[in-house]
Amino acid sequence: MSNTTQYKLVYFNLRTLGEPIRMLFKYMQIQFEDVRIDPAEWQGQVRTSCKWLKVPELHTTDSNGKTYCLTQTSAICRYLANSYPTFELMPTDPLDQARCDMIVDAVQDFRMRMKPYIVAKYFDPEGCSKLSQLKKELLDDEFWIYLKNMDQILEEERGDFICGEKVRWADFFLANFTAIWEEIFDDENLLKAYENLKKQQQAVESLPKIQEWIKQREYTKI
Ligand SMILES: N[C@@H](CCC(=O)N[C@@H](CS)C(=O)NCC(=O)O)C(=O)O
Structure with missing residues (x-):
């Protein structure tokens, strides 16, 4: 290139x-x-x-x-x-490549699932009334399963990032969205039970550039 x-x-x-x-x-x-x-x-x-x-x-x-x-x-x-x-x-190991794809696709799935909440919160002037019900549905139902599974994928690796000690392309994607999720649910402790996700986010945000x-x-x- x-x-x-x-x-x-x-x-x-x-x-x-x-x-x-x-x-x-x-x-x-x-x-x-x-x-x-x-x-x-x-x-x-x-x-x-x-x-x-x-x-x-x-x-x-x-x-x-x-x-x-x-x-x-x-x-x-x-x-x-x-x-x-x-x-x-880009990792060279096919398993690490799949790990990156798996995390990014999971984030994309959940992003789609969250769309009604985001529209109600930021783009619909009358969205306020639906917000708490939509938030409850998301948090009670699938969200913790996504967080738990992603946290476990990170747990398998001995390092701060998705594939261990080296930052990969998917790390930027994941850290960007976990930070957004903390903000849109107005909960800075959202990742408290998911230490590996928080550690990953902080590791990406601490890269000097x-x-x-x-x-x-x-x-x-x-
Ligand atoms: N699968 C696409 C999704 C792209 C997408 O949904 N973009 C949204 C913004 S986040 C968009 O362009 N929305 C405007 C529209 O659909 O009219 C990707 O990953 O890039």
Whole structure:
């Protein structure tokens, strides 16, 4: 991969699915254009200009001027990890690769499950009335199973990260979402019973380049 490749990330002014990609760029110190769409402008031409009517999109231009538009967050993350092997963000062991995919897919499943709660909390002016019931349904039902299973996957490894002592691409994804979950449920003790998840989040946030990025980035609720 040429280091003259240019990157443009298109996403909303949110952390959610854009942030794991931004963190990868920041960790590897690779320049990228961080385009943030105003949600008010999303409907209409901005939306239809997106290949699959969804963001994130990663536009790349290589040193020969060839351009690509990549979609699907985990595909973009894996592409970046594979493009710069010196950072060892893509594990070589197939089991570790599966561990990364398993965690990221579980987070994505739960993200979909949470959508009604997020819409009620942040995007529906009348959502307040439904919020406590939706929160109860999520927390009483599946959420703890997801947290417990992910915590156990981390427990199997002797290190702070998903695959042990070395940070991998999926670590940015997981740490981003556990931090968001603590905030959207207004509960800084959400991970108290899931020590391995908390340790993983803190290990990612303590990486010097990530620490620097967290200090400088604009705060967004999700
Ligand atoms: N599977 C896709 C999901 C992308 C997605 O759902 N993006 C949302 C933002 S988080 C979006 O574009 N929503 C606007 C819409 O659906 O109109 C991925 O992982 O990138």
